[in-house]
Amino acid sequence: MTRSSEIRPDLDEGIDRKVLAQLRSRFLALSESRLARAYEGLSTRQQSVLSLLPLFFHVNHPLLPGYVSGSTPAGVSHYEPDAQALAEAQRLTRSFSYKPRRVNPPQPIHGIFLMGSLGTLAQADQSDMDVWICHDPLLSADDMQELRKKCQSLESWAASMGAEAHFFLVDPERFVVGERDAQLSGEDCGTTQHYLLLDEFYRTAIWMAGRTPMWWLVPVYEETRYAEYTHTLLSKRFIRADEVLDLGNMSRIPPGEFIGAGLWQLFKGIESPYKSVLKLLLTEVYASEHPQVQCLSMRFKKAVFANCADLDELDPYVMVYRRIEEYLLARGEPERLELVRRSLYLKVNKKLTGSTRHRSNSWQRLLLERLVNEWKWDERQLALLDSRSQWKVRQVASERRALVGELNFSYRFLTQFARTQKAVNSINKRDLNVLGRRLYAAFERKAGKVEFLNPGIAPDLAEDTLTLAQLPNKREPGRHQWCLYNGSLSAHELETFAPIKRSRELLELLTWCHRNNVIDS
Incomplete structure (x- = not known):
C-alpha cells in the first residue's frame, strides 16, 4: 500500500465524501491482501470453496451447492460475481448460467466476513473457514430456518471439497445489544464476552462481500462519540445506510468480560496450554489497563487511518505478540516473554531448521525468520523446538513447569482483578472456585498422586528402551x-x-x- 498522508476527519470542519471513500479503500485493500495470503495456503479445491461462497449466498439456484428451496433468502448487498467466480461455478455445474437480477432485488445478506487463522501467520493446512453471514434483521423465523439449512448444506459441500467451514448467522441489530447465537462465541464460553469478540472481529475479519463496517469510518479519537458521529454521517448523507453495517463500537469493555475470557482460556489451558498462553496474556494486558484499555482493534484502525498499514505488522498474531511483548518488557518478565515466543513459534509450526530450509520461502516462513532473528534465538534453540515431535520426558517436564507456572499466575491475576474491580457475579465466583479446584487437581503435586505430565506438549513420550x-x-x-x-x-x-x-x-x-x-x- 503506498504511503500518503494521515486521514483525520473532523465533524465540525465538515467531512469530504472522497476522504470517506479513501478510508474505505484502505481497509478493503488490506482485506484483499489478507485474502490473497489466505488463498496461498489453500489447495485448489479449498480455494474454490472460498471464492464461490459469496455467489452461493447471492443466487438461489437448484443446480448449485447449498440449495434448499426457492424461498431461501438470497442476494448479497452490492455484490456482482466476477468472471472468475462464474467460471468456477460452471466448472462445478456445467449447465449453470448466471442471470443478473432485476432492478432493486432484495438483498437480505448484508455482509460476508472470514474469521479465524486464514490469511494470518498461523494459517495451517487444517485451518477452519469461520464465516460470519450478516443478514437483514427483518428476516422471519421461516427465513432464518431456510438460511440455517443452507449453511449446513454448504458446510457439507465444503467438507466434500476438503475444507472445514463453519457459518455463523449474525443479526447486526441483535448483535449490537449483545444478543446473538451462543454458537458464535464458541463452545459455551458464555455470552458475556461481547466486546472482546467484537475487538477480535474488527482487527481480524477479512471482508469478502457486501456492506462494509460503519466502524471503519469513525476515527479512534471519536470512538466515545460513536453514536453521534455515525448519526451525523448518515443524517447529512455523507454515507448511505445501505452501504454500511453497524456492529457497534469499542469505546469501553466492561471488566467482567476479562474475567469471563480469562476463565474460559484457563479451562482450555488445562487441556492444551500452548494454545491458551497468547489469549490469556492478551486478556491480562487488557485487564491491567482497565479502564483505559488500548484495544488491538483500535491500534489496527489507527494504523489504517495513518496509512501505516504494514501487512506483516498488522497480522493478527503479530499484533497480539507485539502487545504482549511491550507489556512483559515493561514489567521486566523475560521468562514469561520467552514462553510466549515459544508458544507463538509452535503455533505457527513452520520449522526453520533442517532440510525444510530448501522449501519455498512462504511469507509466513520469512516473517517467522524475521521475528526469530529479533529474539536472537540460536540454531540450538530452534532445533530443540523443531524436534518437538521427538520430545521425551525430561524436555516435556521442563516445559510443563513453565506452562503450569503461567496458568497459576493467570489464575491468581484473575482472582485479584475480580476482587479489586468488584466484578465477580455469582457465576464468575462459582467458576473461579471450580477452576481453582481443577487447576489444583490437574497440576498440584502430592504423595500418592499419579502426575499427568503431557497436556498437549508433545505427541508421544514413549521410549524405545x-x-x-x-x-x-x-x-x-x-x-x-x-x-x-x-x-x-x-x-x-x-x-x-x-x-x-x-x-x-x-x-x-x-x-x-x-x-x-x-x-x-
Whole structure:
C-alpha cells in the first residue's frame, strides 16, 4: 500500500465524501491482501470453496451447492460475481448460467466476513473457514430456518471439497445489544464476552462481500462519540445506510468480560496450554489497563487511518505478540516473554531448521525468520523446538513447569482483578472456585498422586528402551527406591546417569509410565 498522508476527519470542519471513500479503500485493500495470503495456503479445491461462497449466498439456484428451496433468502448487498467466480461455478455445474437480477432485488445478506487463522501467520493446512453471514434483521423465523439449512448444506459441500467451514448467522441489530447465537462465541464460553469478540472481529475479519463496517469510518479519537458521529454521517448523507453495517463500537469493555475470557482460556489451558498462553496474556494486558484499555482493534484502525498499514505488522498474531511483548518488557518478565515466543513459534509450526530450509520461502516462513532473528534465538534453540515431535520426558517436564507456572499466575491475576474491580457475579465466583479446584487437581503435586505430565506438549513420550533399577535411597538411608532411566543401562552405568523418574514403589512407577504413555500396553 503506498504511503500518503494521515486521514483525520473532523465533524465540525465538515467531512469530504472522497476522504470517506479513501478510508474505505484502505481497509478493503488490506482485506484483499489478507485474502490473497489466505488463498496461498489453500489447495485448489479449498480455494474454490472460498471464492464461490459469496455467489452461493447471492443466487438461489437448484443446480448449485447449498440449495434448499426457492424461498431461501438470497442476494448479497452490492455484490456482482466476477468472471472468475462464474467460471468456477460452471466448472462445478456445467449447465449453470448466471442471470443478473432485476432492478432493486432484495438483498437480505448484508455482509460476508472470514474469521479465524486464514490469511494470518498461523494459517495451517487444517485451518477452519469461520464465516460470519450478516443478514437483514427483518428476516422471519421461516427465513432464518431456510438460511440455517443452507449453511449446513454448504458446510457439507465444503467438507466434500476438503475444507472445514463453519457459518455463523449474525443479526447486526441483535448483535449490537449483545444478543446473538451462543454458537458464535464458541463452545459455551458464555455470552458475556461481547466486546472482546467484537475487538477480535474488527482487527481480524477479512471482508469478502457486501456492506462494509460503519466502524471503519469513525476515527479512534471519536470512538466515545460513536453514536453521534455515525448519526451525523448518515443524517447529512455523507454515507448511505445501505452501504454500511453497524456492529457497534469499542469505546469501553466492561471488566467482567476479562474475567469471563480469562476463565474460559484457563479451562482450555488445562487441556492444551500452548494454545491458551497468547489469549490469556492478551486478556491480562487488557485487564491491567482497565479502564483505559488500548484495544488491538483500535491500534489496527489507527494504523489504517495513518496509512501505516504494514501487512506483516498488522497480522493478527503479530499484533497480539507485539502487545504482549511491550507489556512483559515493561514489567521486566523475560521468562514469561520467552514462553510466549515459544508458544507463538509452535503455533505457527513452520520449522526453520533442517532440510525444510530448501522449501519455498512462504511469507509466513520469512516473517517467522524475521521475528526469530529479533529474539536472537540460536540454531540450538530452534532445533530443540523443531524436534518437538521427538520430545521425551525430561524436555516435556521442563516445559510443563513453565506452562503450569503461567496458568497459576493467570489464575491468581484473575482472582485479584475480580476482587479489586468488584466484578465477580455469582457465576464468575462459582467458576473461579471450580477452576481453582481443577487447576489444583490437574497440576498440584502430592504423595500418592499419579502426575499427568503431557497436556498437549508433545505427541508421544514413549521410549524405545527403558531401564528399571531398585537402588538405595540416598535421602533416606536404609531404604530403597525404584528408578527409571531411558536407554538400556548396565548396573555400573546407573551411577553416571540421572533417572527420569523415582518412586518408592514399583507399581506407582509403572502406573506413572502407563498414565503418561512412556510405556504402552
